[in-house]
Amino acid sequence: MSIQKIAQLAGVSVATVSRVLNNQGTVKEKNRERVLAAIKASNYQPNLLARQLRTARSGMLLVMVSNIANPFCADVVKGIEAEAEQNGYRILLCNSGSDITRSQSSLQLLSGKMVDGIITMDALTTLPELSGMIGDAPWVQCAEYDEHSAVSTVGIHDREASIFAIQQLLARGCQRIAMINHDLNYKYAQLREQGYREALNAAGNGWQRIAYARDLSAEAGSEALNQLLDGDALPDAVFAVSDSLAAGALRALSSKGLRVPEAVAVIGFDGTELGEITSPQLSTIAQPSRAIGQQAVKLLLQKIADPGSAAEKIILDWHYIARASC
Amino acid sequence: MSIQKIAQLAGVSVATVSRVLNNQGTVKEKNRERVLAAIKASNYQPNLLARQLRTARSGMLLVMVSNIANPFCADVVKGIEAEAEQNGYRILLCNSGSDITRSQSSLQLLSGKMVDGIITMDALTTLPELSGMIGDAPWVQCAEYDEHSAVSTVGIHDREASIFAIQQLLARGCQRIAMINHDLNYKYAQLREQGYREALNAAGNGWQRIAYARDLSAEAGSEALNQLLDGDALPDAVFAVSDSLAAGALRALSSKGLRVPEAVAVIGFDGTELGEITSPQLSTIAQPSRAIGQQAVKLLLQKIADPGSAAEKIILDWHYIARASC
DNA sequence: CTGAAAGCGCTTACAG
DNA sequence: CTGAAAGCGCTTACAG
Numbered sequence A, B: 001m002s003i004q005k006i007a008q009l010a011g012v013s014v015a016t017v018s019r020v021l022n023n024q025g026t027v028k029e030k031n032r033e034r035v036l037a038a039i040k041a042s043n044y045q046p047n048l049l050a051r052q053l054r055t056a057r058s059g060m061l062l063v064m065v066s067n068i069a070n071p072f073c074a075d076v077v078k079g080i081e082a083e084a085e086q087n088g089y090r091i092l093l094c095n096s097g098s099d100i101t102r103s104q105s106s107l108q109l110l111s112g113k114m115v116d117g118i119i120t121m122d123a124l125t126t127l128p129e130l131s132g133m134i135g136d137a138p139w140v141q142c143a144e145y146d147e148h149s150a151v152s153t154v155g156i157h158d159r160e161a162s163i164f165a166i167q168q169l170l171a172r173g174c175q176r177i178a179m180i181n182h183d184l185n186y187k188y189a190q191l192r193e194q195g196y197r198e199a200l201n202a203a204g205n206g207w208q209r210i211a212y213a214r215d216l217s218a219e220a221g222s223e224a225l226n227q228l229l230d231g232d233a234l235p236d237a238v239f240a241v242s243d244s245l246a247a248g249a250l251r252a253l254s255s256k257g258l259r260v261p262e263a264v265a266v267i268g269f270d271g272t273e274l275g276e277i278t279s280p281q282l283s284t285i286a287q288p289s290r291a292i293g294q295q296a297v298k299l300l301l302q303k304i305a306d307p308g309s310a311a312e313k314i315i316l317d318w319h320y321i322a323r324a325s326c
Numbered sequence C, D: 001c002t003g004a005a006a007g008c009g010c011t012t013a014c015a016g
Helices: A003-010 A014-022 A029-042 A048-055 A071-086 A100-111 A124-134 A158-171 A187-202 A218-229 A243-255 A289-305 B003-010 B014-021 B029-042 B048-055 B071-086 B100-111 B124-134 B158-171 B187-202 B218-229 B243-255 B289-305
Strands: A060-065 A090-095 A117-120 A139-142 A152-156 A177-181 A209-212 A237-240 A265-270 A283-286 A313-316 A319-321 B060-065 B090-095 B117-120 B139-142 B152-156 B177-181 B208-212 B237-240 B265-270 B283-286 B313-316 B319-321
Touching: A003 A014, A003 A029, A014 A029, A048 B048, A060 A071, A060 A100, A071 A090, A071 A243, A071 A289, A090 A100, A090 B090, A100 A117, A100 A124, A117 A124, A117 A289, A124 A139, A139 A289, A152 A158, A152 A289, A158 A177, A158 A187, A158 A237, A158 A265, A158 A283, A158 A319, A177 A187, A177 A218, A177 A243, A209 A218, A218 A237, A218 A243, A237 A243, A243 A265, A289 A313, B003 B014, B003 B029, B014 B029, B060 B071, B060 B100, B071 B090, B071 B243, B071 B289, B090 B100, B100 B117, B100 B124, B117 B124, B117 B289, B124 B139, B139 B289, B152 B158, B152 B289, B158 B177, B158 B187, B158 B237, B158 B265, B158 B283, B158 B319, B177 B187, B177 B218, B177 B243, B187 B208, B208 B218, B218 B237, B218 B243, B237 B243, B243 B265, B289 B313
Parallel strands: A060 A090, A060 A117, A117 A139, A139 A152, A152 A313, A177 A209, A177 A237, A237 A265, A265 A283, B060 B090, B060 B117, B117 B139, B139 B152, B152 B313, B177 B208, B177 B237, B237 B265, B265 B283
Antiparallel strands: A283 A319, B283 B319
16 A cells, blocks of 8 residues: 555545645645545555655664663663653664674664664673764764763763762771672773772772672672672672662572671662662662653754764763662 | 665676675676675665665564563563574564553554564553554564454463462462452453452452552552552452562562561562562562563564464463462 | 666655 | 656666
């Protein structure tokens, strides 16, 4: 079913059909009705491929997430969706799974003109490989801040937040503060680790242990915690770079009979709903997830409207949520 | 940058460029090299819109999820992704948020020929409104089983699973078993409620209370539980239709000082990782999430390959995971 | 092994 | 207010 058939059915030209379809130009009322009737009668749906090929505009934004199962990502996506919708854009989600091949495959949607722009949440270090395909298409990098790249970004001050968390633990009297980090390919992982070391060094505390979780699942958090427990001295505090990791750590601590926060204090990161269902509830650094997504869309739309505009960096505020685990 | 330019640069026709692009037909080695060189030199990327318009094939599957933040959905999506990838298909995720307008908007991707088929996880009752747009495009409905519709589905036997859960509670000696259900627009919600009532009726137990959560968040689970606590007699067991709801219920119980399972036993549904991070850990009905996604793709691909084939229904096995909450 | 040409289904100046 | 025609960037018989 094409616009041709509709034109034929309605006894007008394709141009006229196109005009009523797009509500533009002027069409005599009687013709409009005829066209509308023909459309309804044949259950016609316009071919988006043809339309977008012609107009070079899709009204769609691609969002590339490393892991939708992560509640923080899901929250950011919600912010993205809301803002996009408000501006008449639809969003397409691709789960890259941090896999470079899969990312590249998804990027074809961009280079292939199926979407007008892209928001990535991938690891910073994978970006160079991607940027070739992205070229100078509208792009903003989300929740992964990089000061040197020429791409627009929105995120928080990760180092600061991390320092704050450690200071919190220090103020509590903790002596052996361990960290559960994630893949150092992520800039946030690097920055938070840097903050961890800085804060401890500044306090003259040389006891530093870091375990790296293989992904952001609770399971991986448990594993990481068990690694930490393997050493000579037990940590009396754990700072995890994600609530899901922290949740897994809490679980592992509990199964070892270590009370939280008495024996081991725990601080998480993200401020997701996960922190409310663990026991004890999780103290955590909350990111402004929705706002991050929202800002990302704003930057992207700006770039789409004016492709020549310069890259912009937005830093949003985090805050600490004190609950029972610290 | 178009195939035209490449042809010009390489000094061949567009047909030849197309042939090397698609690795088909035969091209003299020297010409192939020239084309490849031109492509590299100009960082050419094929326009997918044009290609798909011409071939009427996209290699993409649309997955419409009501809520990606739900871990069960995320697991199903993982199964979908894996199976799709194995068959050379890319997947596009759309978060409908159970919103009919948003669903319709996403469906334009299908009717607009941008994707070859669709997997929905929406509520059954919204489907009639959608089926008009879907027409007879390849479609499978996932995790929401309907015996009467003509669309392929894959799911579990919800009523049975629900009955089993209630019997478990009954066997434990629970007398006042409440249910936390979700929107009855979902068939699974209807079926599980039916199972709940049937099992209690069969046991001659007339004490039946149901609270409906406004969504599938832990927060909504807590709210629902508090409603349940409002009545005259306290329940001594709660069956929740989702792990996230159950997690919220556990949290609310704990804040009321009600011990689980001693004062109130709890059983969840889905078998997601959430059940492992709550305290106590959650006993739950586990769905074969990955397999559900995988089967859905198989059915869909089958339908794409042979559009005339009949709708198929697949019922997968669930199993009970006994943990500490019951 | 290669190229000219038709055509996928739209939109949009342009002329009337 | 309307239609004929060009063109978006591809692929694919078809002829050579």
